[in-house]
Amino acid sequence: MYHCGDEGEFYRLTGKVRKGMIEAADYRLLDKADDAGRPKFITFRFRTADGSYHWTVFLVLLLRDDGRQDLLLCCREDVWETAWDRKSLLPILATSFGIHELEPARQPYFRLLRELCQAMIHYSGIKFFWKDRARRFAGVSQSFLDYYGLKDEKALIGKTDEDLGWIVNDRVYRDAEMAVLEKGQVTRDVLGQCLVQGRLHQIASTKFPIYRGKRIIGLLGYFEDVDESSRHQAQLHTVSLIDAETGLLNFRGLWLLGEDYIDAYRRYGTDYVCVLLEVPEYEQVFRDYGDEVAGKLLQAITDQLLKIYSLKGTLARLSGCRFFYITRQRLNRDFLSTLLDLTNAIHGITAIGGYSCTLYLQYAVVQGSEGRDFDEIMQLLKERLNDAKEQHYGQAVYIGDRLVFDKEKFDKLDEEVSIIDPDTYELVYVNEYMQKSYGFSDAYSWVGEKCYKLLSGLDGPC
Template sequence: MSLVSDNSQERQKIADYVVANIEKALENGWVKVYYQPVVRALTGQLCGAESLARWIDPEMGFLSPDKFIGALEESRQIHKLDCWIVKKVCSDISERIHNGLDAVPVSINFSRLDLEATDMLKVLEDAVDEYDIPRDYIHVEITESMIVSDAELMSGMIERFRSTGYEVWMDDFGSGYSSLTVLKDYHFDTLKLDMSFLRSFDDKSKAIITSTVIMAKEIDIMTLAEGVETQEQVEFLKNIGCGRLQGYYYGKPMPINDFFDHIKESKIEIEKRQWRHFYDVASFHARRTDEPLAIFEDNNGVFRTLFMNEVYKTQAFGSSYDMETIDAKVFHSRSSFNAQLMKFVDTVKQSKNLETFYFTVDGSILCLKGKEIAENSGSHIYISSIRNISADSNIEKSNSLAFRLKEINHMFDTVAQINPSNNTIIPLVGKFRYMRNIPTDGMRLNSYVQKFKKDYIALADEKKFDVFCDLSTLASRVQSSFKGYVENMFRIKQVDGNYEWKGLSFMLIPGTEGKEFLMCTKSTPDDTHSILNKIQELYNREDYGLKSDNSQMYAKMWENTVIASHLKFFWKDKNRKFMGASKAFLDFYGFTIDDILGKDDEDMGWHIDGKAYRDDEIAVLTNGAVISGVPGYCIVKGVVHNIICFKTPIYDGNEIIGLMGYFFDVDEEMARIDKLYNVKRTDTITGCMNKKGFLDVLIDYSQNYHNLGRDYALIILRNMKHARVMADYGEDFIEKLLHRMGQEILKVTKDKCAVARMIQSEFALLLYTDKQSEVDELCSQLKEAIESIRELDGNKMTLKVSISAMLRSDKEATDENMYHKVLERIQQ
């Protein structure tokens, strides 16, 4: 009894001390913020941290949270501690960001008493603004008990935090009695699973955790497991799709410098801000399922497996492997599966749709399905399923088509199942040869037939192809053939750019009542090409007014074009060596024909980006690519010229023997167009005016002020965080943001203003008005509209708008200095 009494007295002594000294402890730095790592399950990268308070007292020594949190809550002083933690966390993050060091989002625990005692959102917003950090570096943690104790207060606060741009997490989910009701009535971004589930790591707790993770994803909530201590727990949580992991397995709570030293010593990579949403999407799609499921990352051509369940491994490989073995087997080998997968990935990347491909490996027929779910800076995340049709327990039911695909795969280059009545096409075999660049709105049979003709059929065969592929007569033609199929020969362009004779056939699928067919291409006997190539050229000269007996006329036509055209023509042999050039070409460079004959671009050394031009020409000569409207640069007499280039293959029969091209100088063309039309005044990124267009309009406004007495206002606004967004997310993203900003500005101004993007994230507006109040109101609306952009393509951001304006009638304003006067106010 005395021991209990002594412990009680000691706790009361500490509590009294805490209550009396909290402000002194905060002022003197006795309270510290410790950080515990949060790691992304799929990648093993550090993706966040939780902030936790520790009290290291000169008199009482080290005080753990259970020694002082309760005392502060009972004395209703907990808000003093939590407000201090908010500022300290923001300060720590700011110091790292502004010193060019890695930083990660940090979660901060709030108490219900915090929200009753003060406006914690204002406290947080003030700290974020003072230390100049983006909002997405702070997550707010609240407990289920807080909601139960005051549902009305918490409902409003959760919505305020989330609408302002902060994620709200529920801490210790599952520790209370009304969690499901809370999830129904409130929206959280992440659930933190109560660590008690992991302490009793038995079958029952595993089942509860699995069900919770599945349920959370069904209602669009991410998951984080606390208390992770063992490799077994890590593997289990990864396999069920838990997104983030936290616990002593990755590190205990520690001061910030020790925290990052520990991360470095543990060789844990740190997730960059640019990739948070990218991996959030991947994490959300990883889940426990009885269906085959895999998630792959394509990092600019470097592949790795992020997630693969046991069912997928069994279907794809016949047995289970670890991730390292899978990546070595699939991505780092020359296996047939690797080759098939790379082709499949290429199509998925281009189409952006769910794609299906059938192929054979070791005598088995496999059905592979996949879709891109995230893309960022050239990297992609794909979700995939696979099924071994040959091993399907219901193989008898699918026997009619599945097993026949084995033999069809060896007989034909490509096979697709078509249904003209509902305008569908489903690729079965060899899809990747002729089905590239599929439109994002899906695959329709009629559009595919036209695309196939345009991209692959020789011009001379197009009319015959149109008749053969007339879908309205297909059924009757197949029926009247008495063979169950119709076929014909066409010259089809191959990967190397040359044309080969191929057999194209339509076969009726039995049992479909004449509604479904197989559309197939197949190779021809070896001597077919030499025989047929002699019969006809790739195009019909007559279609263009050309006749065989007019060869002398054609020669004169080309001779005059070479001499008189302002376009710079040139032609090269199979090895990219110059064979000739037009007068405009030679005059442009100041050469004679002898200066270039037998030389390639590298010999001449006139291109700034020689690799791009070389790659284009190799593509023309090796696969028949047609290069159209490619911008580039070249140096002529020390001056850099912007040029636009076009190149096409030269065919002799069906074979490429060289290339012909031409280019024009952009500045020359613009000067020529300027004589007839005004220079284009639109900013291509935002759709607003560009700088030149704005200056032209500004002259009009100025003239109307002097001649008609119409006063006007100049407004300049700038996103002061342009550089930060650019550094974190890249140029492609910043262009999307600029476009969004332009749209928001136009939405606010509603055609009342002339709007232009001047440079980076700086916009200028002109408004006819003589009322300062109208200008002030518009400025306020514009600032609010731009700063309300807190997310784009799933990526979080915090924009800060500086905006200023001046009326032309202002005594300080002149035509010459008005823009600079407003700009000075912006920069202040």
């Protein structure tokens, strides 16, 4: 309340106010109040102590008392400075003045920005929030609500962390938020403990200022659950070691495992066996019939590999239809017999997805003691696999040393054909005609049986 003896005194009193004005309309209206006692309004763009600009409404009212002229000078922020729905009100105001488009060139940008923000709030997995200058919650994302088990944001809006009481040491976050709001700092990964549905969680919070022009009007932040993040990183690490199509180890996973085998051999002399396996016809199936049929073939081959090797070692897929098997199993007759079973099983796949196919398994074997490191083991395997391809070993059955035998020609021959190991008297091959003649199973149950017992019913060699 000012007592002004004359016009000049009022001018001197209000002059201090005028010095802070940056932009103004005709502020001379303030110099004289209406004699009828009606208030005078005028709006200025006013610079405040923190350097930001605000539209401010000034009101002057003349008060008369026993011949004295007193002036009541009031000021407040203009409604556009405080209206939370200002952006939606501005087009309505513009329309009332006959302006039917508000910045048409920028409307698509603002519309897209609004839609992007809505999408982030509702569908993003980021647990984020925003607060006003008093550190009160103004909004949160759906992920934030889900994390805390809240139905909606009503329980949060207008409250501080201290009001909610869910931060164990709220001083840590209060200091961080004040640094954001007062100094414009960005605080990253500030650790703290928070109560989440009755349980204590370690969280890392990041916050940064929200500006309107040059003025900080609030803060935006997000947080991560440290334990949850660690589990997620562990899952990502595991996924990075797995082949997506077969579920086996990929090349990266195999290399890490191979280093463990190498280390065990160096430290304790524990030898191991590596096998590189490939079905070359897979590439031709892929080219002829496409990805879907090739995928079914890949799965069928993988199933055969897993039946034989699942409990004895580790299987990995390198690329295409090339696999790698590593085990501490000895390279003995049983191991070679297993390879024979697998060779026959792969050759037994004659149709896939309604298309006929003829498959042969190529493989190469190296013992860990043959190489100085895993890279040298891989090189030896590649060399031996290339040699196997050149010699067509995949189209042969094996009796001790490799014997090239064109199976395809004898499989369909209308004569009984068998191959027997002369050292052990064990059957290693019979063709389809002989299988039917003797009633042998198609599942190769006859492989490894004594020829004199199975063919002649004798207890000893004939």
